[in-house]
Amino acid sequence: MPTIVVEVMPKAELLDPQGKAVAGALGRLGQTQSALANVTGVRVGKRFEISIDGEADAATLAAVRELADTVLSNSVIEDVVGIHVQNAPSAAVV
Amino acid sequence: MRIGVVTFPGSLDDRDAARAIRLAGADAVALWHGDHDLHGVDALVLPGGFSYGDYLRAGAIASLSPIMTEVIDAANKGMPVLGICNGFQMLTEAHLLDGGLIRNDKGRFICRDQGLRIENNASDWTAGFSANAEIVIPLKNGEGSFMASAETLTALEGEGRIVARYIGGNPNGSLNDIAGVTNARGNVVGLMPHPEHAVEAGFGPDTDTAMASGVDGLVFFTSVITQALIAR
Numbered sequence: 001m002p003t004i005v006v007e008v009m010p011k012a013e014l015l016d017p018q019g020k021a022v023a024g025a026l027g028r029l030g031q032t033q034s035a036l037a038n039v040t041g042v043r044v045g046k047r048f049e050i051s052i053d054g055e056a057d058a059a060t061l062a063a064v065r066e067l068a069d070t071v072l073s074n075s076v077i078e079d080v081v082g083i084h085v086q087n088a089p090s091a092a093v094v
Numbered sequence: 095m096r097i098g099v100v101t102f103p104g105s106l107d108d109r110d111a112a113r114a115i116r117l118a119g120a121d122a123v124a125l126w127h128g129d130h131d132l133h134g135v136d137a138l139v140l141p142g143g144f145s146y147g148d149y150l151r152a153g154a155i156a157s158l159s160p161i162m163t164e165v166i167d168a169a170n171k172g173m174p175v176l177g178i179c180n181g182f183q184m185l186t187e188a189h190l191l192d193g194g195l196i197r198n199d200k201g202r203f204i205c206r207d208q209g210l211r212i213e214n215n216a217s218d219w220t221a222g223f224s225a226n227a228e229i230v231i232p233l234k235n236g237e238g239s240f241m242a243s244a245e246t247l248t249a250l251e252g253e254g255r256i257v258a259r260y261i262g263g264n265p266n267g268s269l270n271d272i273a274g275v276t277n278a279r280g281n282v283v284g285l286m287p288h289p290e291h292a293v294e295a296g297f298g299p300d301t302d303t304a305m306a307s308g309v310d311g312l313v314f315f316t317s318v319i320t321q322a323l324i325a326r
Contacts, residue, residue: 010196014196014241015196015199015239015267017196017197017198017199017200017201017239018197018201020201021201071150071154071158072150074151074154074186074187074194076186076192076193076194076241076242076243076246077151077194077196077241078151
């Protein structure tokens with residue numbers, strides 16, 4: 001059963017207060033963990049996993065593209081940066 | 095005059111908005127997000143709160159509610175609609191107003207009495223203010239930073255569609271200090287600060303003369319009543 005993944009990010013030119021707050025925390029960690037010392041920024045976005053029955057055919061993908069542009073993102077403040085199909089919902093990375 | 099207040103799952107300020115409407119001299123009509131019925135009201139308020147827990151984006155899910163079909167239709171036909179805070183977010187998500195609201199630039203929820211300058215006193219909701227009136231009403235939100243493309247911003251400024259601007263410092267990173275905007279027709283207004291919390295002496299912001307005596311917010315509601323009488 002395929003899953004359609006839609007990824008949305010805040011527009012690059014807009015301030016991302018959430019990313020800034022995370023970057024601030026990483027900066028503090030970087031003072032003790034040298035591997036993090038070269039992190040220069042963090043941006044936080046959203047990932048939607050849409051489960052569907054049957055094939056992820058062209059018509060379904062077109063409908064999801066429409067959904068991504070109109071509902072899952074707001075083009076005033078966000079960009080849809082990726083839509084792709086994967087064959088199962090994401091499991092945790094080991 | 096009958097003014098409807100729509101309650102969404104997670105609305106907080108619907109009762110305060112209804113009280114403000116009554117104090118201004120109109121009848122408040124409670125409307126429900128799940129209905130397709132405006133019960134014949136003459137104007138609408140989309141109140142503040144955290145509809146659907148701000149999931150997806152603030153106001154986004156509420157903007158797809160059943161009643162929004164009727165709200166959008168009525169707004170496009172000229173019915174006065176005021177969106178306060180979460181209601182403003184819904185109006186941008188429903189494309190009734192330009193721009194969008196993102197998290198406050200300092201990442202903090204802000205709750206304080208806020209100075210504003212009313213720069214458009216021709217809209218249905220601000221016609222009772224004198225030109226460039228300076229007022230104080232409460233501001234309380236976490237996602238109140240107004241954003242718009244450079245092109246949209248130029249249009250809003252050029253067409254005098256900035257209803258209210260923050261004064262005494264920009265609280266949240268809003269472009270051009272924008273606190274509220276209107277549409278081209280002037281019937282739809284969105285405001286991040288809360289006029290409905292400054293309508294009764296004893297419960298409003300402090301003023302120079304007495305504690306908690308600020309009632310500047312009442313003018314938004316009396317304005318729409320006066321506008322309706324003039325139109326009649």
